[in-house]
Amino acid sequence: MLQQKSLDWADTAPERAMTLPARYFYDPKVFEAERERIFYPAWHCVAHLSELRQPGQFVTFDILDQSVIVSNDAGSLHAFHNACQHRGNRLTNERRGETGPVFRCGYHSWCYGRDGALRNAPRTERLPDFDKTQFGLKPVQLEVLGSFVFINMDPDAAPLAAIAPGAEAKMAQYLPDLADMRLISEVDVIVPANWKVIMDNSIEGYHFGLSGPVHKELAALIDFKQYALEAHDKWWTYIGPPNGDVDSAYGVPLACATWQTDWFFNIGIWPNTTFYCFPFADICGTFLMIPLEPEKSLLRFGYYGPAGRAMPEVTKACIQWMNQQLGPEDIALNVTNQKGLRSFGYNQGRYLIDAARSNESEHLVHHFHRLVHQAVRPALVP
Ligand code: FES
Ligand SMILES: [Fe+2]
Structure with a gap:
């Protein structure tokens, strides 16, 4: 008889470890545990400060069955649950x-009021x-990191700076114009x-x-040997210096272009926020993996560029390349990967983790799986 796959994972030395068992990637019980123990109490990136500059501006952020509004009231920001305190109606879907x-x-x-x-x-x-003061919208924690606005629905959540100490300084090092960004575009893609x-x-x-041709193009833009992936508990970076020999990127000559950084810079913050910059592009990208169902996610690509500066051609080409080439090449892998994880013929493999933690080593994947496992395992053991 075909057996239900096990959820047991031995958290052993990374070089010898087997990957997180397949059921973690589709079991509704795991997803429920992630909802309660990872996503409800997490810090979520909802916008850049520039999107909330004017009094009256607001953004909403939806995660699973929750929705939060962040609003500018007379210059100060407020976050509250998107639920009317009369009979619970959602106030806005925008x-x-x-x-x-x-x-x-x-x-x-x-x-x-805009203050809730x-x-x-x-x-x-x-x-x-009837006392109106008892029926204000229920507040939500709000913090700013690297000029991006984060919310947390858990009133007892530790501050973002305690979860990701050093992350803001690292972002500032590679993205000098962080405070002066504006939203260029936001693209939501549903990925099965x-x-x-x-x-x-x-x-x-x-x-x-080793995968598709667009990935090879990306690798060629950087000095891939120097690509370094580093874990810092609840945040991580993967950074590569530029390949000094290139004179064009994304099909466009680099001559006369300006950019945030010529490095390939990425920083991840637990559990699902990534900020990045592609080599030679004048943008800061956000890359959010927002869970919808066990096997369905909303992938949100935000593109932010320096305000008041014309966008260089190479940056325009980079955004298009991400949306139309690199993104789809990775999403195709995500879809086939998800299907294989479901197979009766697969449960766990070996991480490719070398002693040197090289540019091709999967130590960040192991690190991330360990964080997930630590968070959900207590809810899954009988
Ligand atoms: S639900 Fe009645 S006013 Fe909002
Ligand atoms: Fe990729």
Whole structure:
């Protein structure tokens, strides 16, 4: 008889370790444990500060069955749950918008200030002891890291700086214009794969020279021998210096172009936020793997560029190359990877982890799996 695959994973020395068992990538019980123990209490990147510069501007961020609004009220930012305090109606479905003086609930017109306080609730003068101050929108933690706005629904969550100490300084080192960015575009792609399949793909260089042609193009833009992947507990970096011999990138000559950094810079923050810059491109990209279902994720590509500066041709070409070439080449791998994980003929493989933690070593994948395992395992043992 065919057996249900095991969830047991021996957290042994990385060089000898077997990969996280396949069931972690599709089992609804694992997904439920991740929801409770990873995503609800996590810091989520929702926008860059520039998207909330003007009073009245707001963004919403949806994660699983939750939705959070971040709003600018007279210059200060507030985050609250996107649920009216009358009968719970969701207040807005817009990803970004501008509110008037208030957020008005579409059901019975309760109106909330941009700070979340209840301002007006029709007919409630008929109620005994109705106290408006008791019915403000429920607040959510908010922090800024590297000029990006993060929220956390867990009131007891540790500050982002404690989770990713040193991450902000590292970003500033490679992305000098972080504070002065504006949103260029945001592209959402639904991928039929578990969120970790996408993450695993993004944090190893083993497949660069061995998968598709676009990956080889990327590897050729950097001094791939110097590509270094480094884990720091709940954050990690993978960074490569530029290949000094190239004079064009993404099909465009580099002459006269300006850029944020000529390095290939990536930084991941637990559990699912990545900031990056491609070599010779004047952008900071965000790459978010937002889980939807055990085997379905929303991949959100945000592109931010320096405000008030014309976008160089090479940067335009880079964004197009990411959306139309590298992204799809990786997504195709995510989809086939997800299918294989389901096979009765697969459960675990060996990580390619070498003693030197080289440019092709999968030590970040192991590190990430260990964090996931530590977070969910207690909920899965009977
Ligand atoms: S549910 Fe919002 S006003 Fe009634
Ligand atoms: Fe890739």
